[in-house]
Amino acid sequence: MILGGMGIPAADQTIARLLHLLATEAPGEAFDQLAEIVEASAPGPERDEMLIAIARSGRIRDLLAHRKRREKETHALIETARDLASLRDVDEVLDAIVHRARQLLGTDATYLALLDPVRGDVYMRITLGTVTRAIESIRQPVGRGIGGRIIATGEPFATSDYVNDTRLNRYPSVTDAVVEDGIVSIAGVPLRIGDAVIGALFVANRYERSYDRSEIELLSSLADHASIVIENARLFAHAEVAAGRLRETNAELSRQGEGLERASIAHEQLIPLVLRRADLGELVEAVAVMLDGTVAAVGVDGSVLVTGGRGTLPDTLPAPARGAVAAARVTGTSRTWTVPVQAGEERFGHLVLVATTQLLDPDVRTLERAAQTAALLMLMDRQVSAAEQQVRGELIDDLLAEREPDWTAFERRARRAGAVDLRTAHTVLVLSATGVPRRHLLRAAADLASRHGGLATEHAAQVVLLLPHIDPGEAARTVPATLGRSAGGVVTAGVAGSARSAQEVRRMHREAERCLRLLLALGREGEGAGLAEVGVLGLVLESTSQKQVRALLAQTVAPLQRYDEEHNTLLLETIDAYFAAGGNPRATAKALQVHPNTIYQRLERIDHVLGHRGWREPDGALSMQLGLQLQRILEQIPVEELLPAAGG
CATH class of the missing domain: 1.10.10 (Arc Repressor Mutant, subunit A)
Incomplete structure (x- = not known):
């Protein structure tokens, strides 16, 4: 039916047209055109009813469009939630959120900025749709620009003209970057974790645009998802660190338990060694087996006393610093541990362990306990040696006395006491030391004599050393330095020999004593020499x-x-x-x-x-x-x- 004969559709045709427009989701212009045609017809109740129907159809169309848009937004939020549930890489999820914000709101660019907890400013974390590099490296103080304002206030903010908006306290470098990228309108919402604002999510366009409430709400929903991602990442990181620490703790406890068990076994093995007064070599070999390495016992003078184990020792064996309990040094794949061997303030040297694995604390305690055991064994040996040296020393003291002894009675006493066999060639040394007490020098000389089967004693406030089977020249060269390292002072030695009888020892002692006094008088402390080595003066004095x-x-x-x-x-x-x-x-x-x-x-x-x-x-x-x-x-x-x- 044509209304008024003017080609205007009849009421049923108009209704059919409206239903077609709604079914095909026609744009608003199509409804406006139909309304214009109806308005051009003759006034009357039928025309008014058609106009009301067209207006109501337009509202229905808007509701359907709004519902469709909300469905699309809800679907995007569901997809984002699915990303969260999949626990993918954090940057990938945040990129997806930024991408969806740009897609849903139809903007030219999207950004995500975060608060730097160390520097206290705001920096750009993710950008999408930018055309310049400057905007990707933006940093600005809290309170400045849009990002700083959102983080400071915790409220959304939108502007259709960023450069000319008088509400903003712009930051110059940020403004330059925005202008360079061509951005005009920007909207942003806060990222929250609890009550704390940690960043902001933005959308931007290169033309003036106003953002309605629904768009801000959608952006806020996406920002909430981004906040969840960031917080979950932080919580997962903390949980992973805690789990890692727990695994490390469990592994360490297991290692410590094994180490304690080894230490207990080692203690049970060390005690019998002390009780049966094993020698130092047996102890060192046992420690090498316990700690699966190579062990050396080193004297105070740096000489290697004994070694144990199947490995090789470094050319230079380190010594621990005075007062140190234990120290380690890494060389290539080997670790060298040193621990002092001492009883109270008295040092006997140190133990050196070379191993290919790191020692646990119980293993270090085992090494330290082994060093204490070594000190005990060496102290017992020293006490036995000191007793023997004292008996022999009294005999030698009588030999060197100013009054010549009864030689028959002297030889009888020597045989009865089991003293040194003076028929063997002996080099006689008379010693002095500066910088240390004489008892330290006597102790070092006694240790050296014990190792060489000789004798050390004190006579007339001087230390006298008898060494068998050693050339006097070699003794003069080596003994002062060796005793100097052991005693910790400067040792001077007058040397004479070789003596093959008690009478010759007595005579050589006088010569060695005279040589010592010559060395000291000539200012040659720290040297060893016989009269022949003193120079022309020695040769003259000898004859x-x-x-x-x-x-x-x-x-x-x-x-x-x-x-x-x-x-x-x-x-x-x-x-x-x-x-x-x-x-x-x-x-x-x-x-x-x-x-x-x-x-x-x-x-x-x-x-x-x-x-x-x-x-x-x-x-x-x-x-x-x-x-x-x-x-x-x-x-x-x-x-x-x-x-x-x-x-x-």
């Missing part, structure tokens, strides 16, 4: 007498010494410096810091006092230099002690 020494001094040094004392001059000092300068007067003057003419005058005065110039010639110079050295020595050692009276 001279008190009378000859006094005669040499009377011809050389004594006249100059008397003249210096009577006239307050420095002739002795000058001649000494002259020889030190190689007979060069100008070098002598430089050494004494005087004018060369003064030296020439003093040299002429020396000629006058001595009554000749022969002291400048080779033979005379040798006698004069020898006299000067003898004079320095006699200032510390009287001639009666330096040379035997029989020589006088």
Whole structure:
């Protein structure tokens, strides 16, 4: 039916048209066109009813469109929840949320920013749809810009014109990045965990656009999902860390339990070693088996006493720092552990363990207990040795006494006491040490004597050491350094030998003592030497007498010494410096810091006092230099002690 003859559809046609538009989800323009056609018809109740029907159909269309949009949004939220349930990578889920926000709201770009808990500012975590790099690296303070405002207030915010919005406190670098990317309108909502705002989710367009309430609500729902993802990630990370720590703790407890069991077994093995007074080698071998490594017992002087185990030791064995309980050093695949062997303040050396695996605390305690056991065994050995040394020492003390012993009675006592066999070649050393008490030197000498089958004793406030089967020259070279490391001081040794009888030991002792005093008088502390190694002076003293020494001094040094004392001059000092300068007067003057003419005058005065110039010639110079050295020595050692009276 055509209304009014003007081509206007009849009521049933209009209704059919409306139903078709609704069924095909026609756009709003189609409803508007139909309304215009109806309005052009003649007024009347039928026309008004058609207009009301068209208006109601438009509302139905809007409701259907809104419901469809909500269904689409709900489906997106369900998909997002499914992503959460799948527990995929956090960044992947957040990327999906940002992608869906852009898709659902039809925006040019989407961002997700987070609060940095360390720096306290807001940084961009994820961006989608950006065209420049600058916006991807945005950071801004809380309270500045849209992100800072949302995090500071915890409220959503939207603007259709970011650059000109007077509500915003913009941050210059962020504004530059937004303008460079062409962004105009932005909307954002907070990300919350409980009451705390941890970030914001944004959508943006490169044209002016207003965001309605439903869009903000949808963005908020997606932001809530993002917050859940972030919080779950944090909780899962904490749970994983806690689980990892728990696994490590369980594994450590298991290892500790095994270590404690090994330590208990080790303790049961160490006690019998002490009770039957096993030797150090047996202990070291047992420890090597217990700890599955290679073990060395090292003396105080750094020498390796015994080793155990099937592995190899490093060329240099480390020593623990004084006061350290145990220390480890890693070299390649090996770990080297050192622990001191000591009883109280007295140190016997240290144990070194080389292993390919890390020691557990119970294993370290086992190594320390082994070191204590070693100290106990060595202390017992020392006490036995000290008792033997004391018995022998008393015998040697009688041998070295000023009064010569009854040799028949002495040899009978020596056989009865089981002392050292003095018929074996022995090198005699008389020792002194600076920087440590004499008892420390005696203890170190006794340990060395025990290792070599010799004897150490104290006689006349000096330490005397008898070593069998060692060359005197080798003893002079090695013993001071060895005892110095053991005693912790500077050791000087006068050496004589070899002696093959008690009488020779007595005579060699006198020679070694004299040599020691010469070394000290010549300032050669820390050395070892026999008379032959002292130099020309030693050779002279070996074949001279008190009378000859006094005669040499009377011809050389004594006249100059008397003249210096009577006239307050420095002739002795000058001649000494002259020889030190190689007979060069100008070098002598430089050494004494005087004018060369003064030296020439003093040299002429020396000629006058001595009554000749022969002291400048080779033979005379040798006698004069020898006299000067003898004079320095006699200032510390009287001639009666330096040379035997029989020589006088």
